[in-house]
Amino acid sequence: MHKIGISAVLCLMGVSTLAAGPVTVQATASYNQLLSGSSGWSFSYLTGDPGLFLQSITIDLGPTGGLAFDTAAGGFGSQSFQDISNFNGTNLTTGLTGYTPAGGAALDGGTMVTFNFTNFLPGETFQFNADVDHPNPTLTNCAGKTGLALLACNAGNTLALTGAQVVTANQMQNATVTLVFGGPGFEPASSTSPFGPVTLQSFLSNGPGGHIDTNLTVAPEPASMSMIGGGLLLAVALARRRRTAS
Numbered sequence: 001m002h003k004i005g006i007s008a009v010l011c012l013m014g015v016s017t018l019a020a021g022p023v024t025v026q027a028t029a030s031y032n033q034l035l036s037g038s039s040g041w042s043f044s045y046l047t048g049d050p051g052l053f054l055q056s057i058t059i060d061l062g063p064t065g066g067l068a069f070d071t072a073a074g075g076f077g078s079q080s081f082q083d084i085s086n087f088n089g090t091n092l093t094t095g096l097t098g099y100t101p102a103g104g105a106a107l108d109g110g111t112m113v114t115f116n117f118t119n120f121l122p123g124e125t126f127q128f129n130a131d132v133d134h135p136n137p138t139l140t141n142c143a144g145k146t147g148l149a150l151l152a153c154n155a156g157n158t159l160a161l162t163g164a165q166v167v168t169a170n171q172m173q174n175a176t177v178t179l180v181f182g183g184p185g186f187e188p189a190s191s192t193s194p195f196g197p198v199t200l201q202s203f204l205s206n207g208p209g210g211h212i213d214t215n216l217t218v219a220p221e222p223a224s225m226s227m228i229g230g231g232l233l234l235a236v237a238l239a240r241r242r243r244t245a246s
Contacts (some may be wrong), residue, residue, distance in 0.1 A: 023049040023186070023218050025122075029057075029177045031195065032209035033167055038082040039132045040209075044125045048181070052218060054094075054120035055188075056180045061111040061132065063174040063194065067167060068111050070131040076109030077133035079165045084113075086129040094126045095119030132172075134164040169198045169210040181218050189218040 025048035061067045070077025095118035102112035137160040142153035182188040195210040
């Protein structure tokens with residue numbers, strides 16, 4: 001009679017690819033205002049099970065109380081704009097299938113966007129640039145002004161427009177990032193974290209931008225644990241049978 005080990009029994013049952021227990025994942029998100037006026041975003045899936053994928057990322061600017069994406073000319077935002085772009089190849093490595101604004105509306109002037117992935121694995125990073133602005137400011141009517149008064153009026157409007165265009169890390173405070181993880185043998189799990197204020201400690205650790213750290217425990221599916229348990233019982237039964245036969 002051929003001897004069959006426990007690992008072989010689990011492999012025959014297809015259990016070897018399923019989760020054996022809870023897995024802790026670690027991920028980070030960061031935001032920086034770029035010199036070009038756009039915003040640089042970076043998301044890193046640091047550690048986790050190789051079979052546990054980062055399936056989606058949702059950014060919600062709504063809790064900031066006014067910020068929105070400025071991704072097209074002539075809409076929200078008063079100066080330069082930039083659509084979501086500059087993936088630097090991270091859209092390919094993570095299997096980005098696309099991004100969807102909330103409610104299917106246009107992203108320009110919107111506050112929420114979701115990115116979906118098919119192959120975002122531990123050790124990989126997703127990056128992109130896009131413009132985030134404050135609402136259009138109320139400008140002073142400079143008509144009829146001359147000389148220094150006109151210069152001061154124009155300068156004040158320019159300052160207001162620039163202020164609406166620049167979004168610092170502290171102004172991004174309370175914007176949230178939701179990460180959804182899942183994979184064969186795992187229960188889907190998500191984590192929502194807000195950007196906090198930039199403190200001296202966060203500045204020294206992560207630089208001037210906003211930063212989020214995510215630690216999440218993802219549990220295996222109950223069916224996976226049942227299969228593993230059944231496989232172990234079968235292996236034990238076979239072992240006893242061999243001992244009895246001998």
